[in-house]
Amino acid sequence: MDFNADHFALFGLPRAFRLDATALDVRYRELQAEVHPDRFAHAADAERRLSLQWATKANEAYQTLKKPLPRARYLLHLLGHDVGAENNTAMPADFLMEQMEWREGVAEARAARDHHELEHLHHRLRERMNASYDELAALLDDTGDHATASDRVRRLMFLEKLLSEIDEAIAALEE
Amino acid sequence: MALLQIAEPGESTAPHQHRLAVGIDLGTTNSLVATVRSGLTVVLSDELGRSLLPSVVHYAADGGVEVGYGPQSRQSADPKNTIVSVKRFMGRGRNDIAHVESLPYDFVDAPGMVRLRTVAGVKSPVEVSADILKALRARAEGALGGELVGAVITVPAYFDDAQRQATKDAARLAGINVLRLLNEPTAAAIAYGLDNAAEGVYAVYDLGGGTFDISILRLSKGVFEVLAAGGDSALGGDDFDHRIFCWVIEQAKLRPLSSGDARLLLTRAREAKEYLTCHSEAPITARLSTGEMVDLTLTTAIFNEITQTLVAKTIQPIKKALRDAGLSPTEVKGVVMVGGATRMPQIQRAVGEYFRQEPLTNLDPDKVVALGAATQANLLAGNRAAGDDWLLLDVIPLSLGLETMGGLVEKVIPRNSTIPAARAQEFTTFRDGQTAMAIHVVQGERELVGDCRSLARFELRGIPPMVAGAARIRVTFQVDADGLLSVAAREQTSGVEASVTVKPSYGLSDDEIAGMLKDSLAHAKDDAFRRALKEAQVEAQRLIEAVQAAIHGDGELLSDEERRRVDSAIVNLQAAALGENRRQITLAMDDLEAETKDFAARRMDKSIRRAFAGRTVDEVEKATGGGGKA
Incomplete structure (x- = not known):
C-alpha cells in the first residue's frame, strides 16, 4: 500500500x-x-x-x-475540480434570497426562544439537504457533470453551516 | 531441543518473557497501581494490605519525603509542607486554581505553572506528583520483583494539553516509561466492557476528587470507540467538602482560620460527606487551636441543598457530550459510575433521573480505573497474542486552534476528533516585506483567545521578503495517541524554507526537568552517572527485544545480507550494554535503529496488507483504479 x-x-x-x-x-x-x-x-x-x-x-x-459534504469535496478534488469556496462566493440571486429567508426564520425562532420552531426548521432543512445530496450523487456518479456538482457542493456548504447554527441555537436553549 | 513454552491464558507465547507493566491511577485524593499477574488483573497493595495510596506528600526540613497515609493523618500539624490534591495544580497557573485563598500553601506564581514553597525548597506540582509516582513504582517493583517495562498512567479525559504534558513529565521524573496516557473513563470502560462482554453505547460518569469526566463510548467486539468526551477539570468531591466547610464557618460564625484549623475543618467536612452516604445526618465536631468548639449536625436535606448546584454542573457536560455524539439519553444502554464521589446518593439519583435508568454501581468506583489501565498496559507491553487483543479509539476533549487577527480563534482540530490526528492550515503575511510571523496555539471552545487556554507562542523567522499575502505559511498540528500536541510551521512558496517545531512545555523546559532529575538523584544519594548508565542499558535492552520480536514475526522480510547486518548491530549493542560507556551504548542504539529503518517500513506495509486480507487482489485493484495513483 x-x-x-x-x-x-x-x-x-x-x-x-x-x-x-x-x-x-x-x-x-x-x-x-x-x-x-x-x-x-x-x-x-x-x-x-x-x-x-x-x-x-x-x-x-x-x-x-x-460525511457526505467533505466526501464530495474530496472526490471533486481528485477529479481536478477544486470547489474553491472561499474565492467563489458569487451565488445566484434566488439561492441567496432563499438563504435570507431561512436565516430570518432561524433568527425569529431564536429570539422567541421557540424550541419547537427550531426543531421544525432543523427537519425541514434536513429534508431539503437530503434531496440536494441525492441530486449530487447523480451528478457525480451517473452523469459525471462535475461543474454542476461543484456548484451544488458550494450550496450545500451554506446549508450545512445553517444547519449547525440551528443546532447551536437548540443547544443554547437547552442550557 | 526446543523448550516447552508455558503460557498463561490470554498471554502470548512469543519468545520474550512476560514484560512487567502496570496501570497507574494518579488520583486527586488517592492513587493506585495495578497489574495483570497470572492472567488476573489485580491492584497491588502495600505491606499492610492497603490498596489505596493517599495522594498526600510531606516535605521535611531535612529533605525527607513521605507519601501516603502517614502525612494524610498528620496533615493539620504541618499544612504548609503537606501537599494534598496536587493534581488540581498540574499545568495550572495561580489564577486558575479554585478557592486558592482557603488553601494553606505558600504559592509561588511562576510562568505556566504555579509552584509551592516548602521547607525542602520550591516544588513544582510535577515534582510532587513524581514523588507519588515514585512511591507507586517502588510498590510495584517490590511486588513484582523486577524493573517495570512501562506504565499506562490515567488522566481525566477533560485534561488539556498542559495538564497531560505535566503528567507525562512527572512520570519521566519518577523514572517511569509511559506506555500511554489513558483517559480515566476510557480505562473504566475497558475494565467494565471486558468483564461484562458489554456491547452497545455506554456512558461513563467519572466524578473524582477534583475532576469530572463524562465519556460516551460505543463498545463492540474488540473495539472501544469513544464517541464524545466532556467534563470539567476543576469539579470534584473536594468541592462538596468545600461547600460543607463554608456552611460550617457560616453556622459557627467563625473568625478567619489558621491554616491548621482550616485543614482540620476540611477533614471533618470530608468525613461528614462520607458518613452521609449511609446515614441521614452527620455530626461535625472539632476543637480549634483558638479554643473555639465546633459542634454541628449536617442533615442530608441541608447537604443536598448546599451541593445542588454542583450536582447540576455535572449534568450540563453530559448533555453536550450526548449532542456531540448525536445521541439521546435513552439510546445509552448503561451508565458506568466511577470515582469515589459517585457514592453520594444525590449524584446517583441525578444521573439515574437524567438517563432514566439505574446507574451501574457494581464495580468498585475506586479501583476500576487502575484495573482498566493495568489491562491496557498488559496489552501495550505486548503480553497478549494477536487476535486476543482489542482496539481503542479515543478522542481529544477540547478543540485546538490558532490566534488570528483581532484576538479570534481559528479552530484547527475540533474537539472529539479521533486521535492520532493531524491537520494543516495555511496562513499568509499581512505586511509587505514581513519576515517573521507570531504563532499562538490555544485550546478551548470559545471564540476569543482570552477565553481559551494558551498553550504555546512561537515565532517563525526567516520568511523571504514578499508582498503582503504572497507568502504561504503552513501550520501543522499533530496530536499523538497520548493526546499531546506538537506544532510545526513552514513557509513554502520560495526555495528558502523557514521551519520550526514546538512542543508546548508550560514553563517547565527540558533543562528544568533535567535539573529536577539531578536534584532528586543527588538527594537520594544516588550516583547520577550510574543511574543514567542504568537507564541507557534498560533502553538498549528494550530496543534489542523489540527488534528480536520483529525478526521473530517477520524475519523473512530481511535479505540474508540485511539480516547479517541487523544481527551484527544487535551483537554490538549487547556488548556495549554490558560495558560502562553510555555514549557507546547510545551510538550502538542509533546504529541498530538505522539498520532496521527499512525493515520497519516493510513491516508496516505488511500490516497494512493484512488489513486487506480476505479480499482478492482483483477486488483491491479494481477499487484502487488498477492500483494507479490519483
Whole structure:
C-alpha cells in the first residue's frame, strides 16, 4: 500500500460518492487494528513514527469519507475540480434570497426562544439537504457533470453551516 | 531441543518473557497501581494490605519525603509542607486554581505553572506528583520483583494539553516509561466492557476528587470507540467538602482560620460527606487551636441543598457530550459510575433521573480505573497474542486552534476528533516585506483567545521578503495517541524554507526537568552517572527485544545480507550494554535503529496488507483504479 494512495484506495472502496458506509466502518477498523500506535507501544522508534503517520492518515481518510459534504469535496478534488469556496462566493440571486429567508426564520425562532420552531426548521432543512445530496450523487456518479456538482457542493456548504447554527441555537436553549 | 513454552491464558507465547507493566491511577485524593499477574488483573497493595495510596506528600526540613497515609493523618500539624490534591495544580497557573485563598500553601506564581514553597525548597506540582509516582513504582517493583517495562498512567479525559504534558513529565521524573496516557473513563470502560462482554453505547460518569469526566463510548467486539468526551477539570468531591466547610464557618460564625484549623475543618467536612452516604445526618465536631468548639449536625436535606448546584454542573457536560455524539439519553444502554464521589446518593439519583435508568454501581468506583489501565498496559507491553487483543479509539476533549487577527480563534482540530490526528492550515503575511510571523496555539471552545487556554507562542523567522499575502505559511498540528500536541510551521512558496517545531512545555523546559532529575538523584544519594548508565542499558535492552520480536514475526522480510547486518548491530549493542560507556551504548542504539529503518517500513506495509486480507487482489485493484495513483 502506497502512503500517498487516495482515501478511497486506502479503504479498498470504489472512487464514487455513493458509498457503502458499513464497508467503510469495517475497513477503517481493520486498518487501525494493524497500524494504531497501541500496537507499537513497545516497538522501536522508527516503527512508532510510522505507526503514528499511518494511524493519523487512516483517521483523516475516515473522517473525510464518512460525511457526505467533505466526501464530495474530496472526490471533486481528485477529479481536478477544486470547489474553491472561499474565492467563489458569487451565488445566484434566488439561492441567496432563499438563504435570507431561512436565516430570518432561524433568527425569529431564536429570539422567541421557540424550541419547537427550531426543531421544525432543523427537519425541514434536513429534508431539503437530503434531496440536494441525492441530486449530487447523480451528478457525480451517473452523469459525471462535475461543474454542476461543484456548484451544488458550494450550496450545500451554506446549508450545512445553517444547519449547525440551528443546532447551536437548540443547544443554547437547552442550557 | 526446543523448550516447552508455558503460557498463561490470554498471554502470548512469543519468545520474550512476560514484560512487567502496570496501570497507574494518579488520583486527586488517592492513587493506585495495578497489574495483570497470572492472567488476573489485580491492584497491588502495600505491606499492610492497603490498596489505596493517599495522594498526600510531606516535605521535611531535612529533605525527607513521605507519601501516603502517614502525612494524610498528620496533615493539620504541618499544612504548609503537606501537599494534598496536587493534581488540581498540574499545568495550572495561580489564577486558575479554585478557592486558592482557603488553601494553606505558600504559592509561588511562576510562568505556566504555579509552584509551592516548602521547607525542602520550591516544588513544582510535577515534582510532587513524581514523588507519588515514585512511591507507586517502588510498590510495584517490590511486588513484582523486577524493573517495570512501562506504565499506562490515567488522566481525566477533560485534561488539556498542559495538564497531560505535566503528567507525562512527572512520570519521566519518577523514572517511569509511559506506555500511554489513558483517559480515566476510557480505562473504566475497558475494565467494565471486558468483564461484562458489554456491547452497545455506554456512558461513563467519572466524578473524582477534583475532576469530572463524562465519556460516551460505543463498545463492540474488540473495539472501544469513544464517541464524545466532556467534563470539567476543576469539579470534584473536594468541592462538596468545600461547600460543607463554608456552611460550617457560616453556622459557627467563625473568625478567619489558621491554616491548621482550616485543614482540620476540611477533614471533618470530608468525613461528614462520607458518613452521609449511609446515614441521614452527620455530626461535625472539632476543637480549634483558638479554643473555639465546633459542634454541628449536617442533615442530608441541608447537604443536598448546599451541593445542588454542583450536582447540576455535572449534568450540563453530559448533555453536550450526548449532542456531540448525536445521541439521546435513552439510546445509552448503561451508565458506568466511577470515582469515589459517585457514592453520594444525590449524584446517583441525578444521573439515574437524567438517563432514566439505574446507574451501574457494581464495580468498585475506586479501583476500576487502575484495573482498566493495568489491562491496557498488559496489552501495550505486548503480553497478549494477536487476535486476543482489542482496539481503542479515543478522542481529544477540547478543540485546538490558532490566534488570528483581532484576538479570534481559528479552530484547527475540533474537539472529539479521533486521535492520532493531524491537520494543516495555511496562513499568509499581512505586511509587505514581513519576515517573521507570531504563532499562538490555544485550546478551548470559545471564540476569543482570552477565553481559551494558551498553550504555546512561537515565532517563525526567516520568511523571504514578499508582498503582503504572497507568502504561504503552513501550520501543522499533530496530536499523538497520548493526546499531546506538537506544532510545526513552514513557509513554502520560495526555495528558502523557514521551519520550526514546538512542543508546548508550560514553563517547565527540558533543562528544568533535567535539573529536577539531578536534584532528586543527588538527594537520594544516588550516583547520577550510574543511574543514567542504568537507564541507557534498560533502553538498549528494550530496543534489542523489540527488534528480536520483529525478526521473530517477520524475519523473512530481511535479505540474508540485511539480516547479517541487523544481527551484527544487535551483537554490538549487547556488548556495549554490558560495558560502562553510555555514549557507546547510545551510538550502538542509533546504529541498530538505522539498520532496521527499512525493515520497519516493510513491516508496516505488511500490516497494512493484512488489513486487506480476505479480499482478492482483483477486488483491491479494481477499487484502487488498477492500483494507479490519483
